Amino acid sequence: MKLIFTFLITFFFLSISAQSNFQGKATYMSKTSMDISRFGNKMSEQQKKQMMARFKNALEKTYTLNFNKIESSFKENVKLDAPGTSGPRWARSNGQGSVYKNLKEKEMIEDVEQFSKRFLIKEKMNQPKWQLGSESKKIGKYTAYKATLVKIDNTIDWASIFRRRGGENNKKKDSVSQNKKQKVTTKEIKTKLVTAWYTPQIPVSSGPADYWGLPGLILEINSGRTTMLCTEIIINPDEKVEIKKPKKGKEVTREEYTKIVNEKTEELKERFKNRRRGNRRGF
Template sequence: MRSLYTVLLILIVATSFAQNNFQGKATYMSKTSMDMSRFGKMSEQQKKERMARMKSFLEKTYTLTFNKTASSFKEEVKLAAPGSSGPSWGRSNGQGSIYKNTKESKMIEDVEQFSKRFLVIEDMAQFQWEMGVETKKIGQYICYKATLVKEDTTIDWGGIFSSSAKKKDSTNSKEAIPAKKMLTVIAWYTPQIPVSTGPDTYYGLPGLILEINAGRTTMLCVEVAINSKELLEIEAPSKGKEVSREEYNEIVKTKTEELKERFQSRRNRGGRRN
């Protein structure tokens, strides 16, 4: 059964890749849940109100434009309604686009963080996906399950502004090195769309990834258009300060610590006035 599946997969990929104009667009809906306990004791009504304010940050729509070797993943940004509220840091910070080129093994993340634009450039290392035999249908496509365990480098914005954020202990001259936080990722991909890419920074499977479940976030493809007559332009981003992934992570870490200290300082001053 396994060998038959492999043969069929190779035939599908070979036939599809023979098309020189193979290209398409996929639309993804992203939803992230939040641990409300980090904000202290809240009534159910307060939780609903906070979640409503956070909706634009926790629920997003993205478009993945792809061809045989390259893809660009972008958020569909919508103008906020008049009088709407929400975390301004959630709207102004974050990714602009993620460009992946499997032929050149290069990924460029165009990201605005702390009012500065960066181009995070890194080599596309091969993810160690564990291929499963489970299948399910997403739309008209048969999808196969794959699992990945990787380091979680997600920015914990909620931890900065929550009541449980801890103040740095200045009495300790040596800071303990935190253990790596690991993340289990479950992907569902379809060999019927033979491109080795997917949403966000994920790639490396023998078919387009239509669903990603990673921690509290789920990204689900809700629409796919293949081989449109219009030539789709997929260009690498070029505006911003070029940095490596390691350099970018260090910048974010430093700025995040500054934000935590400022927030705690304001909270402490407010508490003393009361």
């Protein structure tokens, strides 16, 4: 396995040095499955279908990755919502978010708008601890190889804001242990297994979203309920690929951003809970 890894890395850097003007554009399709039961078990089949239709645009998206040998920019391709399919406001995208990566400077910047504020999440790129496998498959005309990674899960559980908790659900702590006397709440760090498929035929150590660090472009990512698949690649297009470094927004670290999101999410949960209580009392 070490011999295979050494060969791929060597091939990768030789390919890059031989193509100083190498650049390209890749299109990815993302699909996320949703557990409807999390919203309550009293929904009829018709209600479930209606909800899935409303969430369709939030669960199925397309993105464009512009890349060269050093930089890349990953951005959602936003389209107009069809009537009745826009979904809730918190699940929509304004099309301004992007993920910028600079392999030379080892800098990653995520441009995101959340809670009506624009953030620039800056973090140092530490080499991901990918486990390379020998399994391969064809994705389009490219031969892709399998790699896996255990990663910290920073996914926002938006559904938890609106989820009704009662009966047995109140007894479940869901990785949260509470000491009521000392009023201390400790959250365990959640992790997830990520499976990537990359191709050394495209010598760029980048990929969709914040994924990178493999000896070739990542063509497919499977993470939790979400799958991202590359559907089109254009190498050295006629027009120069434009890669912009995000500059507008409040600069924060990943830890600072996670803290802000957690605090705001708890506020929304409490607000929604109080609203339900008021409705039950006839307010």
